[in-house]
Amino acid sequence: MNLKNIKKEFPIFRNKVHNNDLVYLDSANSSQKPLVVVDRIYDFYTKEFSNVGRSVHYLAVAATNLYENTRSSVQKYINAKDKNEIVFTKGATEAINLVANSFGQKYLKEGDEVLLTELEHHSNYVPWHYLRKSKGIKIEFAEINVNGEVTLESIEKKITKKTKIIAITHLSNVTGAILPVKEIIKLAHSKGIPVLIDGCQSAPHLKLDMQDLDCDFYAISCHKMYGPTGLGILYAKKKWLEELPPYQGGGGMINEVKKESISYGDLPNKFEAGTMATAQVIAFDESIKFLNKIGIENIVKHENELMDYGQELLRRNNSVTLIGNPKNKGAVLSFTMKDIHPHDIATILDEDGVAIRAGHHCCQILHDKLGLAATARASLGVYNTKDDLDQLNSSINKCKKIFE
Ligand SMILES: Cc1ncc(COP(=O)(O)O)c(C=O)c1O
Known part of the structure; x- marks a missing residue:
């Protein structure tokens, strides 16, 4: 194209x-939508609509296949190892809230530190702030330099024995700084610290490769990627999705529900509670095709x-x-x-x-x-x-x- x-x-x-x-x-706020994406939403609602992952009738099976097809397209687009490492959320904000909640619930206790940077969007600060309130964690901020960048050294300076997770932007939505995330992840992993990347601003503009980056979590905003609103993506390594407790409870995320006990569904259903943004997910496949066509x-x-x-x-x-x-x-x-x-x-x-x-x-x-x-x-x-x-x-x- x-x-x-x-x-x-x-x-x-x-x-x-x-x-x-x-x-x-x-x-950077939100991108405009190509006609192929708008048409796909119209076509889905007028010719193919059904909820997904529930009924066995023709429309339901076809819609479920389309929904899962987008998951595979996202997996390929970001080079994730496994399709089930892709969780659909209502936005990048929800993706980060999911990690802060589930990771915080299981792994954080009073006095533990979460390392952010001074560049962070409120979406990658407020969810961690809640844990400061509820669990007594500390939030540290790697500082910017005069150019509005955050360097590897600035991150390294703030890592302590108490740092339990690093959550940082890939590309600042104000200064435009692209952080050396690969090096930061390598450094963090050498100290046993997982890393969440807020990829909202990078995903529409940079080549993404989750396996090469080796990050633990990556949050994406689909409406900034020529896709529909109300949709985001959380990429998370399988090991984390297996270990972390679910973020929200409801239909679709369970395996078996008894009066006394509940078991959760397989990945990624465990993290997709309730009726999802079906039309948006299906139309997002067109956004990926559009991006791939341009290259x-x-x-x-x-x-x-x-x-x-x-x-x-x-x-x-x-x-x-x-x-x-x-x-x-x-x-x-x-x-x-x-x-x-x-x-x-x-x-x-x-x-x-x-x-x-x-x-x-x-x-x-x-x-x-x-x-x-x-x-x-x-x-x-x-x-x-x-x-x-x-x-x-x-x-x-x-x-x-x-x-x-
Ligand atoms: C850097 C950054 N992080 C997070 C967000 C929130 O993304 P969403 O609108 O998908 O929740 C934005 C959106 O402006 C952003 O620019």
Whole structure:
């Protein structure tokens, strides 16, 4: 599939925003959906709908096969060893909550330490904070450097004998820093510490290989990967899924229920309680096909070129200060403008059809460290072009003029 005409695959770009073409620069928040994904949801509900994993009628068996087919596609896409290491959740947030709850319940006690970084999204902080409240654990934070990166050394400094799990982002949704996760995992494993990676921002932009990475847990957000909302993925090594207690109880996750006792279902059913996001899972298979058709190598190349172009453009614009200057940077351009609140920047850019995000981006700890209440953030997806970045820059200039 040719990236040149990729916008045509996304129906949203047929619409105007305030009479302008849409320049969508908010993919780190959520990506737009290609027509194949939207059509798949429509087709499933109009021609094939049934709940999965329960009834034996024709539609139920066919839907169950489709649902499991996506699990196999995800397994291949992220190169997991076993299909049953893929657990569907309602989002990456739920995937992390699952690990914090189940791991915390079984393995954490008062005084134990969980190591995060200052870059973490609230989704990878608040679930651990609950354990601070309920179990008396301690949370440590590996610090960022002046470039907005977290290095291997910064992680190493915070590991103690009490560190029981390390939970870190792969790619920061604010500074764009790509963490040396493979090295961090190697170091952690040499000390017997498991690692959870928050892969929300990396999964749409980088090649994923769970076996090569050797992480214990990896959380993915499908709505940022050109997939439907209400769906996430937890990859977990089989050993953990076997050892950990279930996160939620209900139908579908049990084997046998008696008045006195309950036994749990096989993997991954043990972690998929209740009716799941069936249509979303089935449609997500189309997102994976879509990504495969373009090829992750082409996505990386395209987005790196755009990032070089965008960074250069904004660096030359002296009304803009870029936030973070990591050596290894993903598709995120966060910035501030002197004496203009990020919400005002976002509102003025919106008049031109330029969609960015403003605020703390669910990273208040990072913003506190940077001494900022908020930042503006332009983030990229496969459909973006250099023209989009030119429009961003000229709308920023317009914004500057308004406040002069
Ligand atoms: C780094 C990071 N972690 C976690 C999340 C939460 O993901 P989800 O919306 O799938 O729960 C996000 C979403 O913005 C994110 O950017």
